[in-house]
Amino acid sequence: MSGGNALRRGWRSPVATTVVALATVTALGALSGLLAGGPWPWRAAIAVALTALVVGGVRSLTRSAWLPSLVGLVVAAYALLAWYATPPGGNPLLVGPGTVERAGQLLAQAAQLIETSVVPLTVWPPVEAVLVGAAVLVFLAADLLAVGCGMPALTGLAYLAVWTPSVVLGFPGSTWALAATGFAYLVLLALAQPSVARDRTGRRAGVVVVGAAGLVALTLAAGPVVAAVPAWSWLDLPDVGTGAVGPVRLADDLDLRDSLRQQSDQVVLRYTVEALDDDDRGPAATAGNVGPLRSFTLRDFDGRGWERDPTAELTEWDPDGLLASDPALVGTPPDDDRGTLAQVDVQVGALREQRLPVSTFPRTVEIDGAWSYDVARDEVVGRERTDVDTRYAMTVEIPDLTPEMLRGATGDRPGDLDPYLAVPGTDHEADLRALAAEVTEGATTPYDQALALQTYFRDSTRFRYDTTVDAASSDDAVWDFLESRRGYCVQFATAMTVLARTLDIPARLGVGFLPGDLGSDRAYRVTGADAHAWPELYFPGTGWVRFEPTPAVQTGPPPSWSNPFRAAAPTASPSAAPAQPSLAPTPGATTSTAPAGSGSTGGDDTGSGGGPFVLVGVVLGGLAATAGALALLRRRRGTGGALSSEVAWRRLRDRLRRAGITWSDARTPRQVVDTVRAQVESRRGRPLTPAGDRALVALATAVEQDRYAPHPVEHDATELQGWVAAVLTDVSTSTRTRPAEGGTPAPA
Numbered sequence: 043m044s045g046g047n048a049l050r051r052g053w054r055s056p057v058a059t060t061v062v063a064l065a066t067v068t069a070l071g072a073l074s075g076l077l078a079g080g081p082w083p084w085r086a087a088i089a090v091a092l093t094a095l096v097v098g099g100v101r102s103l104t105r106s107a108w109l110p111s112l113v114g115l116v117v118a119a120y121a122l123l124a125w126y127a128t129p130p131g132g133n134p135l136l137v138g139p140g141t142v143e144r145a146g147q148l149l150a151q152a153a154q155l156i157e158t159s160v161v162p163l164t165v166w167p168p169v170e171a172v173l174v175g176a177a178v179l180v181f182l183a184a185d186l187l188a189v190g191c192g193m194p195a196l197t198g199l200a201y202l203a204v205w206t207p208s209v210v211l212g213f214p215g216s217t218w219a220l221a222a223t224g225f226a227y228l229v230l231l232a233l234a235q236p237s238v239a240r241d242r243t244g245r246r247a248g249v250v251v252v253g254a255a256g257l258v259a260l261t262l263a264a265g266p267v268v269a270a271v272p273a274w275s276w277l278d279l280p281d282v283g284t285g286a287v288g289p290v291r292l293a294d295d296l297d298l299r300d301s302l303r304q305q306s307d308q309v310v311l312r313y314t315v316e317a318l319d320d321d322d323r324g325p326a327a328t329a330g331n332v333g334p335l336r337s338f339t340l341r342d343f344d345g346r347g348w349e350r351d352p353t354a355e356l357t358e359w360d361p362d363g364l365l366a367s368d369p370a371l372v373g374t375p376p377d378d379d380r381g382t383l384a385q386v387d388v389q390v391g392a393l394r395e396q397r398l399p400v401s402t403f404p405r406t407v408e409i410d411g412a413w414s415y416d417v418a419r420d421e422v423v424g425r426e427r428t429d430v431d432t433r434y435a436m437t438v439e440i441p442d443l444t445p446e447m448l449r450g451a452t453g454d455r456p457g458d459l460d461p462y463l464a465v466p467g468t469d470h471e472a473d474l475r476a477l478a479a480e481v482t483e484g485a486t487t488p489y490d491q492a493l494a495l496q497t498y499f500r501d502s503t504r505f506r507y508d509t510t511v512d513a514a515s516s517d518d519a520v521w522d523f524l525e526s527r528r529g530y531c532v533q534f535a536t537a538m539t540v541l542a543r544t545l546d547i548p549a550r551l552g553v554g555f556l557p558g559d560l561g562s563d564r565a566y567r568v569t570g571a572d573a574h575a576w577p578e579l580y581f582p583g584t585g586w587v588r589f590e591p592t593p594a595v596q597t598g599p600p601p602s603w604s605n606p607f608r609a610a611a612p613t614a615s616p617s618a619a620p621a622q623p624s625l626a627p628t629p630g631a632t633t634s635t636a637p638a639g640s641g642s643t644g645g646d647d648t649g650s651g652g653g654p655f656v657l658v659g660v661v662l663g664g665l666a667a668t669a670g671a672l673a674l675l676r677r678r679r680g681t682g683g684a685l686s687s688e689v690a691w692r693r694l695r696d697r698l699r700r701a702g703i704t705w706s707d708a709r710t711p712r713q714v715v716d717t718v719r720a721q722v723e724s725r726r727g728r729p730l731t732p733a734g735d736r737a738l739v740a741l742a743t744a745v746e747q748d749r750y751a752p753h754p755v756e757h758d759a760t761e762l763q764g765w766v767a768a769v770l771t772d773v774s775t776s777t778r779t780r781p782a783e784g785g786t787p788a789p790a
Contacts, residue, residue, distance in 0.1 A: 055102070058233055059094050062197065063091060063181055065226035065227055065230070066090050067083075068219050069201045069205070069223045070177060071215055073215060074215050076207060078164045085174055086178075090181045092118075094114075100114070115182055122178070123141050126167065129141065145171075149168070149171075152171065180203065188234075292337055292397075308570060309391040310392050310568055310570055311388055311389070311391060312391060312565050313566050314564065315329050318385050319382065327384035329558070331382075332403070333401065333556065335557075336554035337395055338552075338554075339419050340553065348551060357417060358414060364376060365422065367578075367586040368584070376406060377439065381439045383439060385436075387433070387435050388434050388435070389433050391430060392430075397422065402578070403441060404438070409432070409434035443584070443587065443601075443603035451584050452583075453582035455580060459548040462550055463547075466518065474518075481494055483710065488579070496538065496589050496590065496591050496604055497750065499534050500590075501749070507530060507592065530592075530596075531574050532575045535552075536575075538577045542577065547580070549578065549579050550577070552576050589601070590604065685759035685762050687747075688745060690765070690766050698770075701774075703725070705717045711742035711746045734772025736768075737769050740765050741765040
């Protein structure tokens with residue numbers, strides 16, 4: 043404990059706290075590969091610095107080990123709540139229940155954004171609040187361990203926690219951040235040594251700083267040299283992935299209770315993508331546009347799993363001619379007038395398959411050996427399995443598919459597609475047909491129906507990506523999935539395939555691999571864990587088209603042709619907008635696709651220079667005027683509340699449930715309006731008042747627009763709360779005015 047006692051005495055205490063703060067700020071560079079840019083690192087640094095001032099000031103007045111950290115925690119929490127969670131119109135210096143409630147909403151929003159976004163994550167204000175708060179907590183933990191408890195070596199655990207997300211997810215952070223954090227850590231360890239603590243001249247401290255810098259520099263210089271030593275390749279290093287080893291194969295018969303991702307994490311494919319033309323009018327020649335790479339397709343589903351028809355008609359093909367799901371293109375040469383041409387060179391790794399992973403788009407395939415082409419399934423099939431020496435090349439014709447093109451895809455379809463319309467005759471077949479009709483109500487074309495189904499499954503408020511599945515509860519695996527509302531790619535893809543078939547849209551299941559990750563050698567690496575399944579729907583004149591119902595947390599954004607923000611489908615907005623109450627926004631109100639209440643990353647909605655003044659005002663307790671001016675500035679900039687239309691909708695639903703008014707998750711907001719009207723009139727004895735009805739319709743319309751419109755109208759928290767209050771007041775009044783049996787008022 044001598045080192046710890048030394049750090050709490052004299053000049054060592056403020057110096058040690060400063061070093062801990064610097065190490066915390068530099069450690070944030072670990073997240074540079076996971077997060078998009080923005081001002082959040084500066085705000086986190088300011089919050090850590092101000093917290094360090096509080097902790098250092100309190101420590102100079104007390105000998106307590108934990109009191110400075112406790113005071114720092116309370117002050118930092120108060121300051122962060124005041125800055126990030128002050129309700130619209132509130133005073134940042136007065137943290138009350140409304141502030142705490144809004145903080146909870148911000149945390150919920152941040153969790154949803156983190157769960158549904160892809161790397162690099164855009165740092166919206168809710169996410170920024172979490173990051174800044176986490177940085178302060180890391181500093182407080184490290185300072186308590188180093189200075190308060192006299193165990194500076196354990197501060198490494200706090201900094202390791204910052205690096206954990208990047209290490210686990212495989213997105214490298216900043217090398218300079220690692221070096222700076224290591225330097226500060228070594229300085230902190232050295233300051234705790236008694237010989238340094240007894241030196242009042244500071245000479246030994248100077249030696250410590252120079253020595254730590256030299257050690258870090260030596261480590262950085264020696265790292266690449268040591269890594270290049272051939273002996274490393276002789277070592278069998280531990281596997282920190284799934285632990286699965288051996289070759290990778292994709293099963294023909296997919297059980298909906300076995301996740302495709304339970305594969306070896308070995309590299310199964312390496313490939314490069316190169317554009318063959320300079321025309322930038324069409325899609326870019328990227329791995330995301332070439333992929334995913336499909337190995338095979340499945341047609342027959344019995345309600346529990348997929349089975350493969352063993353019969354196949356195989357033929358030879360011309361390596362210079364296209365292979366495609368559209369028979370009219372098979373054998374024709376690639377044409378850059380139909381799309382972007384990309385050269386894809388593939389080397390097989392641990393994959394042992396008789397079906398070659400190829401692009402879903404028209405492509406030529408050049409490969410040595412005995413390989414044939416299955417025209418009906420659009421598969422390249424070999425007599426032997428692939429091996430590590432297998433190489434092949436593709437010229438992929440990436441078409442510029444658009445919503446307009448698919449929406450206008452009409453005409454006769456081939457008669458041999460009837461098997462792709464088969465729906466298992468389970469006990470829940472009628473339920474599945476009813477749900478598909480309900481989800482796609484108002485969609486006027488097969489494309490709009492497919493888009494509605496995809497949007498339904500990608501809604502993170504309805505479904506959650508999860509590789510653990512409950513035991514079967516019926517004879518229909520799709521119905522079990524719809525009941526549990528959690529699953530993995532096979533379940534999402536199968537559910538959309540079956541529901542599309544109930545709408546008379548031919549559909550099949552594609553199985554293959556996601557595009558993988560780009561390596562430092564500009565080659566993409568695909569592992570067994572990238573195994574994936576997706577639905578393909580048939581459109582006359584276009585052929586089989588891929589959709590992506592699996593949530594973004596696993597697959598990223600949907601294909602460009604099925605992106606609801608690009609496809610302004612007729613069902614995306616109400617066909618007849620109900621009358622809005624007087625609180626509705628005026629024409630010309632700005633719209634944004636940003637999360638409700640979160641503003642824009644490019645804006646200055648939180649005041650790039652105002653945050654420090656609020657924090658300092660809270661810390662010193664004497665800058666109320668500055669905080670008041672900041673609150674007025676934030677109101678003028680229209681930061682808005684964190685209450686979104688979805689949150690307001692759930693809040694209304696929870697409160698109505700207490701009054702006995704309920705509805706199914708399968709109902710659309712427009713259908714819910716009719717349901718609530720009917721139940722209120724039936725249970726309460728009179729219909730909703732005009733004001734309550736207008737508020738209900740307005741909130742339902744806002745929810746519908748947020749879910750489906752390409753540019754939904756923003757509503758501020760006060761407006762949403764007003765609509766919820768109007769409906770609840772109306773229902774409550776109806777409850778009190780209608781006697782129940784026995785003459786007593788019915789409970790609300």
